[in-house]
Amino acid sequence: MPSTTVTFFPVDNGDMTLIRLGDVDASTILIDVNIRVDADDPNSKVRDVAKDLRDQLKKDSNGRPYVDAFLLSHPDQDHCRGLTRHFYLGPLEDYPDDKKADKDKKIVIRELWSSPIVFRRASKNHTLCDDAKAFNKEARRRVKVNKDHYFAVSDGDRIQIMGKDIDGKTDDLVQIVRPVDQAFNTIAGRTSKMFSAHLLAPIDASDDEEVEECLVKNQSSVIINFTLAADDITPDGAKFLTGGDAEVFIWNRQWDRHKNDPSVLEYDLMQTPHHCSWHSLSYDSWSDKRNDAKLDADARKALSRTRSGAVIVASCKPIQDDDSDPPCIRAKREYVSIVNGVSGKFYCTGEYPKKDEVEPMVFTVTAQGVALNQLREAGSKTAAFTSTTFSPRPHGSA
Ligand SMILES: [Zn+2]
Structure with missing residues (x-):
């Protein structure tokens, strides 16, 4: 049996993360x-992350590369850029690339994980990019297929909806809607023993206009805490918390909702929200206030439910000691202090293993958290791994 792994691809300020279940x-x-x-240009120095991704994907019986599920945390460009270039959207009977070379075949998405309420909030904030519009169109197509023929839906038409939409728009879709504050373990029409996904956000639309406006402004995103199995008999190997670009108000609310049972926020591995932005931890501007910028205590509490040996990964450019945000040096300091308390580690994808020769970071889920697969030779073009660093987690949490 393969191990469960989590891979962070170096994509500058943006996210691209692959969970491969064991x-x-x-x-x-x-x-x-x-x-x-630039990442697709062989003459560019930018890492060819599409190849890195394809190297990890399997092919179906028609020889088409596929992912079982694709989750869009929110429809900003740095979270869906390249979607239409690399992924096939539309009914599978029209798949056009069977005669092409493997590297040029578009990737099939067996199941979309999409949140209409996040889309709704994002489109109030700004105009959506073309990749986001294409994703939305595909999500609507799949919802329609599911409405019309729920019991006959197959790979390529599947969708799970993250959170309820407004005005009862998703009320007739109970089979495919995953409610907030509940866990699910279905993927591409199967139930899995290898993961459980606890949906923490988007929270449902609020009747309070002021609250709803803050949810819009604070980059509403899907937040999931995944429990990943190490193997058949260890369902809780590691918890992986990921939350798109959710900002301070959202994390503050998370603490308010879960302070009486914060275990739902615990993690062994966390992707910093919003590319290590200070705005996930504070209402103040970093460049304006520098060291007078105030931390939001509750947002920090929500983001610091570490288990022993916890790892935090910032998916962003190299982090400089200057006014930039994101990534922001002050946010990094906060995350470093969070992991230091539990003998954990902080990494930045833009600096791994070296600033100008980045590689994907691959973590293996163990029975006690996650372990970083060590590169054989820093800077080698192919990700070849020789050993794994374990950061053991004693029973119970920190
Ligand atoms: Zn982003």
Whole structure:
């Protein structure tokens, strides 16, 4: 049986994360994509992350590469860039690439994980990019197929909806809606013993206009805490918390909702929200206030439910000691202090293993958290791993 792994691809300020489950099918959940045009140019120095991704994907019986699930945390460009160039959207009977070379075949998405309420909030904030519009169109197509023929839906038409939409728009879709504050373990029409996904956000639309406006402004995103199995008999190997670009108000609310039972926020591995932005931890501007910028205590509490040996990964450019945000040096300091308390580690994808020669970071889920797969030779073009660093977690949490 393969191990369960979590891979962070170096995509500058943006997210692209792959969970590969340790089941016989090596089922995959891809969270966001940010494949820049430069990354596809063989003459560019930018890492070819599409190749890195494809190297980890399996092919179906028609020889088409696929992911079992694709989750879009929210429809900003740095989370869906390259979607239409690299992924096939539309009914599978029209798949056009069967005669092409493997590297040029578009990737099939067996199941979309989409949140209409996040889309709704994002489109109030700004105009959606073309990749986001294409995702939305595909989500609508799949919802319609599910409405019309729920019991006959197959791969390529599947969708799970993250959170209820407004005005009862998703009320007739109970089979495919995953309610907030509940866990699910279905993927591409199967139930899995290898993961459980606890949906923490988006929270349902609020009747309070002021609250709803803050949810819009604070980059509403899907937040999931995944419990990932190490193997058949260890369902809780590691918890992986991921939350798109959710900002301070959202995390503050998370603490308010879960302070009486914060275990739902616990993690062994966390992707910093919003590319290590200070705005996930504070209402103040970093460049304006610098060291007078105030931390929001409750947002920090929500983001610091570490288990022993916890790892935090910032998916962003190299982090400089200057006014930039994101990534922001002050946010990094906060995350470093969070992991230091539990003998954990902080990493930045833009600095791994070196600033100008980045590689994907691959973590293996163990019985006690996650372990970083060590590169054989820093800077090698192919990700070849020789050893794994364990950060053991004693029983119980920190
Ligand atoms: Zn982003």
